């Protein structure tokens with residue numbers, strides 16, 4: 580079999596539940612939801628007894644991910660078996676070298692500014708195995724990601740078929756991880772899809788709403804698939820946030836400024852929102868009114884959160900990612916600033932999260948929980 584092995588046929592919601600396609604020895608477990616948005620919950624669930632019967636009938640089954648209705652939300656049940664015959668793998672995945680001791684990693688947004696760094700970082704680690712490079716960039720489809728990034732051939736072709744790769748990797752490996760640096764418009768669907776397939780999401784893409792985060796946390800907990808949403812992978816930023824929380828006890832006035840390159844789509848940055856949330860967790864109201872303010876230019880005073888904290892976003896070419904927390908008190912200011920000069924600053928945090936996400940229970944939000 581060449582190319583996308585399962586494509587949009589999984590899970591489609593059509594066909595007989597739990598049938599074995601002997602042509603390519605795969606088990607089809609239809610699930611509800613659209614083909615584009617698997618929910619991981621079967622319409623016609625395969626019972627444990629049914630699954631056992633299937634395995635008896637079909638001894639050649641390779642690792643099988645069956646979604647079994649346990650009377651509650653989706654749960655993944657893994658049944659080990661023989662490895663998928665190489666001849667039935669898609670061309671791009673033949674020769675996958677993942678072993679029990681390596682973590683298979685899919686990088687989504689692999690050709691982007693962050694994704695390319697992640698591909699390089701993953702390729703350089705002996706315990707990580709790059710198994711898929713997903714990106715929608717039309718010109719790169721089918722080309723080797725390593726060659727495109729000047730790393731030499733990695734035998735991983737760029738593909739835009741995220742769902743096909745999630746399906747494949749979920750059936751070939753346990754504990755696979757999907758790293759996503761794409762776009763705020765698609766990150767929610769990507770994260771849900773990964774969880775539905777039992778692949779651990781490591782989400783760097785910012786812009787998830789509080790409601791979406793709640794929903795993903797709920798979904799990952801019910802599916803027993805550890806997940807991490809990390810608005811900033813820099814260790815220095817975690818230190819800034821901890822210092823800001825310590826300072827917040829002593830100051831009632833604070834404003835946050837985040838500065839980014841002008842290719843950033845969302846504002847304020849997810850990191851800045853996270854910093855504000857941490858300051859708010861201290862349990863105080865900031866910036867009590869001193870004078871009645873009037874803006875002659877709308878937005879001049881930034882965005883104000885219900886806590887009173889004001890957030891300001893600057894976008895300029897030449898910047899990478901920077902944040903200031905400025906506290907004010909009688910006769911003094913106290914400024915904390917963090918500067919990311921290069922995206923390599925994020926890689927230690929990304930690698931650490933990849934290695935830890937498989938052991939998480941539910942969804943973790945923020946690198947500070949993993950340090």
Ligand SMILES: NC(=O)c1ccc[n+]([C@@H]2O[C@H](COP(=O)([O-])OP(=O)(O)OC[C@H]3O[C@@H](n4cnc5c(N)ncnc54)[C@H](O)[C@@H]3O)[C@@H](O)[C@H]2O)c1
Nearest residue numbers: 688690691692693714715760761765783784785810811812
């Ligand atoms: N968490 C962090 O530490 C951190 C650090 C930097 C950037 N970010 C965030 O990461 C995200 C990406 O940033 P960037 O600078 O790498 O962006 P970018 O525009 O350089 O890269 C995004 C890549 O995703 C690809 N893409 C877009 N939609 C896709 C889809 N549906 N499927 C697959 N690929 C798709 C694009 O083709 C592009 O190659 C942004 O949300 C940014 O704010 C987070």
